[in-house]
Amino acid sequence: MNRIVLENCGKINPEDIEEYIGADGYEALGIALEKKTPEDIIKIVKDSGLVGRGGAGFPTGLKWSFAKSAKKSPKYIICNADEGEPGTFKDRLIMEGDPHRVLEGMAICGYTIGANTAYIYIRGEYRLSIQRLTKAIKDAEKLGLLGKNIFGTNFDFNVKIKIGAGSYVCGEETALLNSMEGLRGEPRLKPPFPAESGFLSKPTNVNNVETFANIAPIILNGADWFRKFGTESTPGTKVYTILGHVKRPGLIEVPMGISLREIIYDYAGGMSSGKFKMAQVGGTAGDIIPSALLDVPLEYQSLQKLGHNLGSGAILIMNETVSIADFLTCCMKFFAHESCGKCSICRIGTRQIYEAFKRLGKKDAYFDELKTIKELADELKLTAFCPMGQSVASPVLSALKYFGKELAQGVNPDKKHEPVTRENHNIVLNYS
Numbered sequence: 001m002n003r004i005v006l007e008n009c010g011k012i013n014p015e016d017i018e019e020y021i022g023a024d025g026y027e028a029l030g031i032a033l034e035k036k037t038p039e040d041i042i043k044i045v046k047d048s049g050l051v052g053r054g055g056a057g058f059p060t061g062l063k064w065s066f067a068k069s070a071k072k073s074p075k076y077i078i079c080n081a082d083e084g085e086p087g088t089f090k091d092r093l094i095m096e097g098d099p100h101r102v103l104e105g106m107a108i109c110g111y112t113i114g115a116n117t118a119y120i121y122i123r124g125e126y127r128l129s130i131q132r133l134t135k136a137i138k139d140a141e142k143l144g145l146l147g148k149n150i151f152g153t154n155f156d157f158n159v160k161i162k163i164g165a166g167s168y169v170c171g172e173e174t175a176l177l178n179s180m181e182g183l184r185g186e187p188r189l190k191p192p193f194p195a196e197s198g199f200l201s202k203p204t205n206v207n208n209v210e211t212f213a214n215i216a217p218i219i220l221n222g223a224d225w226f227r228k229f230g231t232e233s234t235p236g237t238k239v240y241t242i243l244g245h246v247k248r249p250g251l252i253e254v255p256m257g258i259s260l261r262e263i264i265y266d267y268a269g270g271m272s273s274g275k276f277k278m279a280q281v282g283g284t285a286g287d288i289i290p291s292a293l294l295d296v297p298l299e300y301q302s303l304q305k306l307g308h309n310l311g312s313g314a315i316l317i318m319n320e321t322v323s324i325a326d327f328l329t330c331c332m333k334f335f336a337h338e339s340c341g342k343c344s345i346c347r348i349g350t351r352q353i354y355e356a357f358k359r360l361g362k363k364d365a366y367f368d369e370l371k372t373i374k375e376l377a378d379e380l381k382l383t384a385f386c387p388m389g390q391s392v393a394s395p396v397l398s399a400l401k402y403f404g405k406e407l408a409q410g411v412n413p414d415k416k417h418e419p420v421t422r423e424n425h426n427i428v429l430n431y432s
């Protein structure tokens, strides 16, 4: 049985708080408030080895310790439920299937770091999640599990919902803070990190939905129990959304460290048609993984050793009918559209790479197009202002690394650059 995060999903009625309580719900919060100090909780979360499930894989206990030791007050908690990564819908199903589990994790975090106010930043399209969370908050308040004097202690914790307008970059934690404050959704310079200066310049702890959903079981069962799942370096499970050419696409929760091959053939029923060609792991900003890497353990450390990342949890499986140039054209169209425009390399670089892949797909690319793409991707990785621009390099560089030969077929050796003149220097942004 692999389920930690999804253990109640499909079993209890997510709109009935009594059913959550009947499944040991809010017991971890009671234990935390009555029997544990904030320091105890930080130690348990650190010992569990839990790392954030929002994409960056930062150790959760360490993050909480930074927010706890921040001096300014009030402090805030934000649950990042923006989930803008194409192909990722795990957080939506967690919130729809077990909203109280997320709220309980947030309340435990609030007690630990000394925050009494929390927000769930959620995209407007997630109507059912918003509806269920709103009901869950009201029901928990009625029973004294949220709101004032929780469990009869002097701990108050209020959760509010903030609806985002669906910009991809607003999932990045500092752009999210800007959006929360009614500012333009652009990333902020780090440092200062949100733990020191976040929402309204106050200490703020931002965690992903799945990260919060792991907290109550860790407090209830202990760090050693959690470490029995997954690998030594990345304990626990991971919720993935599986898409593409597989027989059973959908949502799975599996131990950290299982391979792509196991995911495709043991969990997703195998290929629905054709032969496996490649997978994109981690959403549109994820790396392209070829068949030679089908057996690499999917967890942060093993992938990092190969220069790859686990990302948000979307896995897109593609067969041999998919052209790498056409696929990258789609990815880059997305990035060119979503770039907030704050830094030039992201604003212009994503557009130039998009145009280049489009030409490669039409087999009409400039003789030096692959070199130009590589230079732009390297520059994005090194100099883009925020992790969005930097992450654009992942699909591009991995595609060049593993599918360079196929991409080279799109180059027209006779196509040379024309000298730039006032007449042909067309910078009109046309996405067609």
Ligand SMILES: Cc1cc2nc3c(=O)[nH]c(=O)nc-3n(C[C@H](O)[C@H](O)[C@H](O)COP(=O)(O)O)c2cc1C
Residues within 6 Å of the ligand: 051, 052, 053, 054, 055, 056, 057, 058, 063, 080, 081, 082, 083, 084, 085, 168, 169, 170, 171, 172, 173, 174, 206, 207, 208, 209, 211, 212, 386, 387, 388
């Ligand atoms: C472009 C971009 C989009 C992001 N979108 C999300 C998102 O939708 N949800 C999320 O939890 N983290 C997202 N992140 C990561 C957050 O910045 C942050 O690392 C995360 O919310 C921290 O939570 P965690 O430590 O629990 O993973 C995004 C990052 C980038 C660069």
